[in-house]
Amino acid sequence: MPTLVKICGISTSETLAAAIRSGASHVGFVHFAKSPRHLALGAIAMLRRQVPDHVKAVLLLVNPDAPLLDEAVRIVAPDVVQFHGGESPETLVRFRAETGIEAWRAMAVKDAPSLAEVAAFRGAADRVLLDAPASALPGGNGTRFDWSLLAGWQAPLAWGLAGGLTPANVAEAIRLTGAPLVDTSSGVERSPGIKDVDKIAAFCKATRI
Numbered sequence: 001m002p003t004l005v006k007i008c009g010i011s012t013s014e015t016l017a018a019a020i021r022s023g024a025s026h027v028g029f030v031h032f033a034k035s036p037r038h039l040a041l042g043a044i045a046m047l048r049r050q051v052p053d054h055v056k057a058v059l060l061l062v063n064p065d066a067p068l069l070d071e072a073v074r075i076v077a078p079d080v081v082q083f084h085g086g087e088s089p090e091t092l093v094r095f096r097a098e099t100g101i102e103a104w105r106a107m108a109v110k111d112a113p114s115l116a117e118v119a120a121f122r123g124a125a126d127r128v129l130l131d132a133p134a135s136a137l138p139g140g141n142g143t144r145f146d147w148s149l150l151a152g153w154q155a156p157l158a159w160g161l162a163g164g165l166t167p168a169n170v171a172e173a174i175r176l177t178g179a180p181l182v183d184t185s186s187g188v189e190r191s192p193g194i195k196d197v198d199k200i201a202a203f204c205k206a207t208r209i
């Protein structure tokens with residue numbers, strides 16, 4: 001089974017096309033004002049319309065309140081919403097029941113007990129994204145967690161690996177963790193918020209091991 005690849009924080013048609021051409025299974029758009037990758041919902045909707053059916057459009061939100069979530073879903077019509085804050089399992093259950101849209105939840109992994117918290121999202125999230133703990137931002141910091149924590153881990157639901165993945169380390173990350181999906185943002189950028197088409201291509205190529 002090929003590893004699924006999500007390129008997140010896309011903000012231009014050019015880098016979106018590069019991700020699609022390079023074989024990404026998912027492309028992500030960030031709506032979070034503090035992020036260098038933040039886009040207005042209207043701008044995301046325009047890019048989203050350029051995503052072909054075989055690639056899934058992921059909308060990243062951080063602790064959205066109900067009106068923002070409703071508006072974002074109405075304007076963007078994403079295939080997936082990636083919740084990247086402290087959203088509860090109940091919030092995700094309600095979201096999925098009301099919209100029928102796939103819900104992912106990012107989880108900060110700092111130690112073994114934090115991995116145990118993933119089980120609370122079984123039946124609530126369609127997938128969890130294991131990411132490094134928050135620092136300047138809740139995510140998108142280019143930092144990785146200790147992948148050896150995943151040795152022998154039995155995933156209680158579908159999952160993906162995020163945090164500090166780059167073209168240079170993603171193959172090793174897949175080999176070590178067996179991640180079925182890898183997610184990168186800052187690892188394929190020239191500078192914060194500016195994606196690099198060559199790095200996107202190199203990242204996608206490096207996942208085919």
Ligand SMILES: O=C(O)c1ccccc1N[C@@H]1O[C@H](COP(=O)(O)O)[C@@H](O)[C@H]1O
Nearest residue numbers: 008035139140141142163164184185186
């Ligand atoms: O990318 C952002 O700016 C961002 C902002 C707020 C929450 C999450 C964000 N990004 C996500 O964080 C992980 C890891 O990113 P990185 O590869 O370490 O840069 C990934 O899921 C991003 O989509």
